[in-house]
Amino acid sequence: MEWLLILHAAAAFCAPWLVRRFGRDALLLLAAAPAAGFVYTLLGPEASVRPWAPALGISLAFRADALGLLMMALVTGVGALVMVYSSRYFYRGDEGLGRFGAAMTAFAGAMLGLVTADDLLLLYVFWELTTVFSYLLIGHHPESRSSRRAGMQALVVTTLGGLAMLAGFVMIGQSAGTYQISAILADPPEVGPVALVLVLVGALSKSAIFPFSAWLPAAMAAPTPVSAYLHAAAMVKAGVYLLARLGPAFGDATVWRAVAVPLGALTMLLGGWRALRETDLKRLLAYGTVGQLGFLIVLFGAGTGATALAGVAMLLGHALFKATLFLVVGVVDRAAGRRDLRGLSGLGRSMPWTCAAAVLAGASMVGLPPLVGFVGKEAALEALLADPFVLAAVVAGSALTAAYTLRFLWGAFADKPHRKRSKLKRPLVLMVAPAVLLAGLGLVLAPLAGTFETAMSGYTASFPDPGHGTHLALWSGVGAPLLLSAATLVVGVLLFLAREPVARLGSAMHITDSGVAFWNALRRTDLAALQLTGIVQRGSVPDYVLLTLATLAGIGTLALSYGPPLALDAPVTGWQRPEQPLLAVLIAAAVVLALRAHSYLLLAISCGMTGYGVALLFLAHGSPDLALTQFLAETLSMVIFVLVLRRVSNPPVPARLPFALRLGIGLVTGAVVVVAGILAMDARQAPPVGDLMAGAAERAGAGNIVSALLLDIRAWDTMGESTVILVLTLGVTSLVYLRRTSYAIDRRPAPPRPGRPWLASALPEEHRSLAFEVAARLTFHTVLLLSVFLLFVGHGRVGGGFAGGIVAGLAITVRYLAGGRDELARAVPVHPGVLLGVGLTMSVGTALIGMAFGGEALRMLAADVAVPLVGTLHLSTVLLFDLGIYLTVVGMVQDVLRALGAEVDEQIEAR
Numbered sequence: 001m002e003w004l005l006i007l008h009a010a011a012a013f014c015a016p017w018l019v020r021r022f023g024r025d026a027l028l029l030l031a032a033a034p035a036a037g038f039v040y041t042l043l044g045p046e047a048s049v050r051p052w053a054p055a056l057g058i059s060l061a062f063r064a065d066a067l068g069l070l071m072m073a074l075v076t077g078v079g080a081l082v083m084v085y086s087s088r089y090f091y092r093g094d095e096g097l098g099r100f101g102a103a104m105t106a107f108a109g110a111m112l113g114l115v116t117a118d119d120l121l122l123l124y125v126f127w128e129l130t131t132v133f134s135y136l137l138i139g140h141h142p143e144s145r146s147s148r149r150a151g152m153q154a155l156v157v158t159t160l161g162g163l164a165m166l167a168g169f170v171m172i173g174q175s176a177g178t179y180q181i182s183a184i185l186a187d188p189p190e191v192g193p194v195a196l197v198l199v200l201v202g203a204l205s206k207s208a209i210f211p212f213s214a215w216l217p218a219a220m221a222a223p224t225p226v227s228a229y230l231h232a233a234a235m236v237k238a239g240v241y242l243l244a245r246l247g248p249a250f251g252d253a254t255v256w257r258a259v260a261v262p263l264g265a266l267t268m269l270l271g272g273w274r275a276l277r278e279t280d281l282k283r284l285l286a287y288g289t290v291g292q293l294g295f296l297i298v299l300f301g302a303g304t305g306a307t308a309l310a311g312v313a314m315l316l317g318h319a320l321f322k323a324t325l326f327l328v329v330g331v332v333d334r335a336a337g338r339r340d341l342r343g344l345s346g347l348g349r350s351m352p353w354t355c356a357a358a359v360l361a362g363a364s365m366v367g368l369p370p371l372v373g374f375v376g377k378e379a380a381l382e383a384l385l386a387d388p389f390v391l392a393a394v395v396a397g398s399a400l401t402a403a404y405t406l407r408f409l410w411g412a413f414a415d416k417p418h419r420k421r422s423k424l425k426r427p428l429v430l431m432v433a434p435a436v437l438l439a440g441l442g443l444v445l446a447p448l449a450g451t452f453e454t455a456m457s458g459y460t461a462s463f464p465d466p467g468h469g470t471h472l473a474l475w476s477g478v479g480a481p482l483l484l485s486a487a488t489l490v491v492g493v494l495l496f497l498a499r500e501p502v503a504r505l506g507s508a509m510h511i512t513d514s515g516v517a518f519w520n521a522l523r524r525t526d527l528a529a530l531q532l533t534g535i536v537q538r539g540s541v542p543d544y545v546l547l548t549l550a551t552l553a554g555i556g557t558l559a560l561s562y563g564p565p566l567a568l569d570a571p572v573t574g575w576q577r578p579e580q581p582l583l584a585v586l587i588a589a590a591v592v593l594a595l596r597a598h599s600y601l602l603l604a605i606s607c608g609m610t611g612y613g614v615a616l617l618f619l620a621h622g623s624p625d626l627a628l629t630q631f632l633a634e635t636l637s638m639v640i641f642v643l644v645l646r647r648v649s650n651p652p653v654p655a656r657l658p659f660a661l662r663l664g665i666g667l668v669t670g671a672v673v674v675v676a677g678i679l680a681m682d683a684r685q686a687p688p689v690g691d692l693m694a695g696a697a698e699r700a701g702a703g704n705i706v707s708a709l710l711l712d713i714r715a716w717d718t719m720g721e722s723t724v725i726l727v728l729t730l731g732v733t734s735l736v737y738l739r740r741t742s743y744a745i746d747r748r749p750a751p752p753r754p755g756r757p758w759l760a761s762a763l764p765e766e767h768r769s770l771a772f773e774v775a776a777r778l779t780f781h782t783v784l785l786l787s788v789f790l791l792f793v794g795h796g797r798v799g800g801g802f803a804g805g806i807v808a809g810l811a812i813t814v815r816y817l818a819g820g821r822d823e824l825a826r827a828v829p830v831h832p833g834v835l836l837g838v839g840l841t842m843s844v845g846t847a848l849i850g851m852a853f854g855g856e857a858l859r860m861l862a863a864d865v866a867v868p869l870v871g872t873l874h875l876s877t878v879l880l881f882d883l884g885i886y887l888t889v890v891g892m893v894q895d896v897l898r899a900l901g902a903e904v905d906e907q908i909e910a911r
Contacts, residue, residue, distance in 0.1 A: 001048055001062040001116055004040055008033045008109025015105055016098030023097075024090050030101050031083035034108045037076035041069060047118070053716075057178055061118035066459045070312060071115035071241055074319045078233040079108040081434035082323070086225040088428040089330055100140055100223070107133035111234045115241060120169040120179040124162065127206075127238065131158045134235050138222040150221040153518060157205050157215045165202020165242075171195035181245065185462065188249035196250055199242070200259050207239030207293045210267040214518050217286040224330030227282065232322035236293055237315070243300040244311060248462040251303025260301025265393035267294030272400025276495065277503040281329045281339040281412055285322070288404055291397060292318050292365075298390060299380055305463035306383035306470035312456050313376035313449070313472055317364055320442045321373055324361035325408070327435040328354055332412055334431065335424045341411025346421030348413035353432050355413045360439040362405045366492070367398065367485055372442045374485075375449045375472050381481035383470040395484055402492020407499055449473050546657070549669045556672030572678060579620050587613035595659075604641035608634050624798045625706040632806035636893065639813050643900040702878075703796035710800065711878045718881075719843050722888050726836050729892045733899035769818070776818035780827070783811035791886050792879070801882035805889025812890070816897050828894050835891030842884030846877050 011033040018026035047063035064072055083104065090097055110129035117123040132155075139151030173179040176189035208216035216236065220227060230236070243260060250256050271291030278284040296318065299311035331354050332347060333339045348355040364373030377398065384391040415421070445452070449472035460466075476482070495502055537544075575581050587610050594606035611634035619627035697708035710718045787808035794800030816824040828835075863876075 001045055001064075002050070002060065004037055005109050005113050007036060008105055008112065012102045012106035012109065015102035019098035019101055023092055024087050024094070027083050027087035027090075027097075027101055030105050031080045031087075033105055034076045034079035034083065034112075037108075037112055038073065038080060041072040041076055044069075045072070045116070049118075052119075052122070057173075057180075058121050059119055059180070060122060061180055062113075062116045063118045063182060064116050066456050067241075067244055067312065068116055070316065070456070071237070072112065074233050074237070074316070075108065075111045075115060078319060078323050078438070079111075079229060081437065082225050082229040082233075082327075085228070085327055085330070085431055085434045086223075088430040089223070089225055089334065096140060096142075100137070103133050103136040104226070104229070107137065107230070107234070111238070114238060118181050120173055120181060120184075123181070124166050124169055127165070127202075128159070128162055130235055130238060131155060131162060134158075134219075134230055137226045137230060138219045140223055140226065141221070144221065146218075147221045149519070150215075150218040153218050154215040156522070157212050157518075161202040161205025161212065164198045164205075168195045168198030168202070171198070185246075185249050191250070193253070193255040196253055196255050197259060199246065199250075200256070203239035203242040204260075204263060204297070205239070206242075207236050207297060208267075208290050209239070209263050209294060209297055210270060213267060213271065213290050216290055217283055220280075220282045220286045224282065224326060224333065227286070228323045228326035228330070231286065231289060232326050233319040236289065237319070240293065240296045240300060240311075240315065243297065244308065244315070247300055247303055247308060248459075248464070251301075251308075252464050253303075257301060257303055261298055261390060264294040264297030264301055265390060265397070267291065268298065268397035269294075269393060269400065272397050272404060273506060275404035276400065276407065276499065277506040278404075279341050279411075281332065281341055281408060282326070284341075284404060284408055284411075285325055285329065288365075288401065288408075289322055291401065292322065295380070295394065295397060298394060299383070302384070302387075302390070303463065303465060304383070305460040305466035307380070308463055309453065309456060309460045309470055309472065310376055310379035310383045312459070313372070313379055313452065316445070316452075317372040317376045317442065320438050320445075321361035321364040321371075324357055324435050324438040324442075325365070327431070327438070328358045328361070328412070331427045331431050331435065335427045336422045337425075338422075341407075344412055344422050345414070345416040345419040347424070348415070350421070350424050351413075351427060351432075353436055354427060357432070357435040357439040358409060358412065360443060361435075362409050364439075364442040366402045366405050366489065368489075370443065370446050370474055372446045375446055375474060377485060378476060378481045379470050379472055381484050382476075382479075385480060391484075395488055398485070398488040399491035399495065402489050403495035403499075403502075406492065406496040410496070446474055546662070546665065550665055553665060553668040553672050556676060557668065560672070560675060577620050580617065583613055583616050583620065600645045601642065604638060604645060608638040608641075611637070623706075625704065625800070625803075628798055628803050629806070632803060632810065636806055636809060636813070639810075639817075640896060640900060643897075704794065704798065704800075707795050707800050710802075711795065711881055715847075715881065718885065719847065722840060722843055722885055725892055726840055726888060729836070729895050733895050772818045776814050780811050780815050783814075784808055787811065787886075791882060794882055795876070795878055801885035802889055805886040806893070808886070808890050809893030812893060813897060824894075824897055828890075832891045832895035832898060835887050835894065839884045839887030839889075839891060842887065843881055844884075846881040846884065849877050849880075 011030050015026065015030055018029055022029065041064075045062075045064045048061070050060040052058045052060045086100070086104070090100075107130060110126050110133060114123060114126035114130060117126055135151045135155040138154050139147045141147040169179070172184065172189065172191050172195055175191045175195070176184045176187070178184065205212040216231060219231060222230070247256075268291045271287045271289070271294060275284050275287035275291065278287060296311060296314055299307045299314060329339055331351070332344070335351065335354075336344060336347065338344065360371065364371035367374045367377035380394065381391070384394055453472040590606050590609035590613060594603055594610070597603040597606055611630060615627045615630035615634065618624075618630060693705045693709060693713075696713055697703070697705045702708035702712065787804040789804075790799030790807060791801055791804035792799075794804065812824070812827050815827045819826075
């Protein structure tokens with residue numbers, strides 16, 4: 001399964017290049033990814049489990065039972081056909097076709113991972129991926145305001161629901177002691193109603209169930225292939241699938257039924273009623289889809305084996321007939337140039353194959369024999385006979401379904417009096433064929449109802465309440481379900497015949513548009529947030545710091561004063577080594593100097609001195625790694641401060657608060673932190689984790705405990721911190737640039753000076769320092785070698801990728817200060833974005849290496865290799881991980897120097 005997901009990711013990555021090379025025909029090549037998934041589904045995939053975060057009990061677990069295989073077949077099969085359809089739906093040279101192909105393929109992979117995930121948190125990851133890719137697909141036309149708003153609406157609604165669902169997943173996983181779905185289904189835990197409601201919020205929002213229905217009709221701004229796949233066969237099925245997946249464990253819970261069934265029934269009625277007055281064929285199908293999703297939620301929310309059996313039959317039928325109808329709308333739109341049913345006439349005779357596909361799909365949606373929709377509808381009516389209220393709602397919703405289906409077929413294909421036959425372009429075969437194939441499957445699969453029931457018996461038997469004897473059959477004789485189905489058809493025909501009065505009645509009863517209500521609520525939320533932000537954020541950094549420290553001091557003082565009495569069991573020692581109090585005095589002196597400073601430069605140097613003092617304390621405590629990192633980081637920080645302060649000519653602004661008050665808050669904050677640290681150390685009950693680090697480092701093959709901690713034991717944290725550094729660097733430097741480029745590495749160098757300069761290019765004569773140039777020339781390469789040395793020895797001695805990267809950054813900084821921005825371009829002839837990207841890619845790639853060799857992510861591999869004339873060489877993927885950190889840090893330093901140095905230099909010269 002993992003390789004199938006990797007195939008989709010690789011295809012998505014290559015999609016823009018393929019489109020540039022082959023045009024719209026590239027979508028035919030991209031269809032191979034979901035097609036391969038469909039073949040893999042037919043072969044019967046096996047379960048697989050790989051460790052992901054073993055300490056948290058999280059794994060990359062995939063399995064495909066009967067329900068999973070059904071969803072896999074729909075996701076991959078319909079996905080492949082839609083990609084083929086898309087290759088002719090779009091015109092040659094359409095904008096954004098590469099982006100569409102990439103997002104569509106990536107969405108198919110994410111949806112495939114969602115329906116096969118056997119871990120709740122893994123399911124959530126794929127769930128959110130489908131949200132992101134659907135946002136990109138819905139907003140395919142970024143120049144269109146309606147597309148942007150529709151994408152944003154879908155993103156906001158489904159993301160909020162997903163966050164609620166995540167909280168429910170965590171509650172369920174903690175109660176069960178595992179996040180593995182199969183284990184939870186085998187032994188359902190006792191969970192409170194809050195967890196189940198949170199899960200239902202996520203499922204209902206994803207499947208556009210009331211009150212989350214507004215985003216789906218708005219999403220019709222997307223291209224028609226997106227609607228046929230995401231909003232008929234895939235994304236909107238995710239919420240239905242979640243209810244179906246967890247139904248055997250929680251379907252008998254009162255809150256499960258009390259929330260899902262009424263909201264599903266209400267959605268079925270509201271969606272069907274709204275579809276009766278829509279004139280846009282696509283929006284008509286959208287509201288019909290909302291109603292059908294409500295029907296599916298009713299079936300799976302009822303929590304019995306009988307309704308679940310009807311639900312899986314309807315799940316299959318709905319994917320086939322609704323995807324067909326959306327594809328038909330695309331054919332009509334491309335052929336006639338419109339999709340408003342008031343402007344279409346006579347298409348049935350002009351496009352017989354398209355009309356036949358639409359009639360078959362519409363008949364299946366209505367529930368006519370001998371189609372899959374009839375099998376599912378009969379089973380649903382039979383399973384709901386014991387619940388008259390729900391049955392009445394489903395019958396009424398089915399009547400509305402029949403009415404808007406007839407309205408759709410009449411509007412799209414019928415000859416309308418007093419209206420000329422629509423002029424058409426001949427539809428392409430690759431657009432019509434997928435629709436005909438899906439519609440034909442609804443006819444071909446119906447006689448196999450008994451076989452399908454047998455295949456799904458393992459799933460339906462897992463429900464605690466099997467329900468009464470419901471079966472899938474093409475013909476079950478004359479009974480209550482058949483009579484009710486006939487009644488729905490009669491009522492549906494009557495509603496269709498009275499379509500004009502019904503449409504006027506619907507418009508008269510219409511109070512407000514759900515989309516307008518959503519954007520009004522969002523606008524009011526933004527306004528409230530803006531007003532609140534204006535109160536608490538006044539744009540003064542000193543005020544923020546003062547408020548933070550005062551809050552910390554107040555809470556700490558209150559806790560120590562009014563909390564339970566505390567007694568120290570261990571004596572408090574002022575210092576362990578004689579140099580510690582001396583360093584404390586030096587740090588205090590630097591602080592006093594900072595308080596008395598009358599220039600920003602002196603203030604920056606004083607703050608740097610406090611950092612150097614802390615580094616010396618680390619060294620006194622026997623922590624050379626921390627001391628080295630602190631020294632280097634403090635030095636680099638001071639250089640950055642100096643670069644920024646070049647543009648600040650004013651003296652420090654006097655503080656608004658009295659010195660005594662600020663001093664008091666500072667002293668109280670310091671005292672609270674010190675006392676809290678002493679009490680925390682005294683309250684320790686378990687042995688210090690540091691005692692275990694030596695053994696863990698030895699098992700990791702590291703002689704340096706700090707390096708083992710960063711690169712082996714807590715490698716996930718290090719990779720996350722590298723990502724944060726990258727994002728912060730790009731964010732900060734982007735604020736400095738006033739235009740897209742500052743200097744280029746291939747820019748024309750400054751004219752050479754007479755004689756032999758110490759640097760290839762240097763500052764103007766008035767800004768030169770010969771001693772500095774000599775020092776930069778003599779030390780640059782040596783310091784770079786030192787940085788590489790620190791990189792290679794970091795796993796066994798003091799050093800590492802972070803320290804080595806900062807040392808290399810300092811060498812680059814010295815060369816920039818000596819020679820200016822042209823020298824910076826020559827010192828590092830690579831764009832910083834490349835260094836940042838390659839560094840992060842290497843760190844992430846190291847995580848994938850462990851998985852490729854059968855371990856979990858970030859599992860470091862090592863081997864001892866005998867090298868002639870050298871001896872035994874110890875090789876480890878830790879070095880690759882550390883090299884990624886090294887490149888990330890060097891890229892960060894270069895980008896900061898570009899922004900705060902080279903860019904500011906050029907701005908000064910320009911002025």
